[in-house]
Amino acid sequence: MYTSLTVKYLKISSYLKLCVGAGFSLGLLVGLFQLVVLLLMRAVDHTSTAAATSIPDSLLALAGTILAYTFGALNFSLISYFPFMFLLKRKNGIAIEGIFDSRAERVK
Numbered sequence: 001m002y003t004s005l006t007v008k009y010l011k012i013s014s015y016l017k018l019c020v021g022a023g024f025s026l027g028l029l030v031g032l033f034q035l036v037v038l039l040l041m042r043a044v045d046h047t048s049t050a051a052a053t054s055i056p057d058s059l060l061a062l063a064g065t066i067l068a069y070t071f072g073a074l075n076f077s078l079i080s081y082f083p084f085m086f087l088l089k090r091k092n093g094i095a096i097e098g099i100f101d102s103r104a105e106r107v108k
Contacts, residue, residue: 001099002097002098002099003097003098003099003100004095004096004097005095005096005097005098005100006093006094006095006096007088007093007094007095007096008088008089008092008093009085009088010084010085010088012081015077015081015084016074016077016078016081018077019073019074019076019077019080020070020073020074020077022073023069023070023071023072023073023074023076024066024069024070024073026069026073027065027066027067027068027069027070027073028066028069030065030069031061031062031063031064031065031066031069032062034061034062034065035058035059035061035062038057038058038061039055039058042054042055042058
């Protein structure tokens with residue numbers, strides 16, 4: 001059962017959590033894709049260049065990708081918070097749909 005909710009204001013901490021969570025998720029997906037490609041390249045090509053992409057190196061690349069996307073999302077959210085709040089104010093909020101916890105505190 002989905003509920004519609006209109007967001008008229010977000011605290012910066014909530015906006016940061018949302019953006020960083022999305023950045024982490026995207027970094028994880030891209031990193032896993034890169035990991036699979038690196039491992040496939042290693043399995044197919046047994047030359048000296050493939051030896052440079054060992055399994056620990058591939059896992060390190062995965063971690064680096066996740067960190068890069070997470071910190072990129074943090075920087076993006078810090079830069080885009082005030083324009084987003086301006087948009088919310090100008091458009092009188094945005095409607096979102098989802099499953100929300102009804103026990104959450106109400107902030108006036």
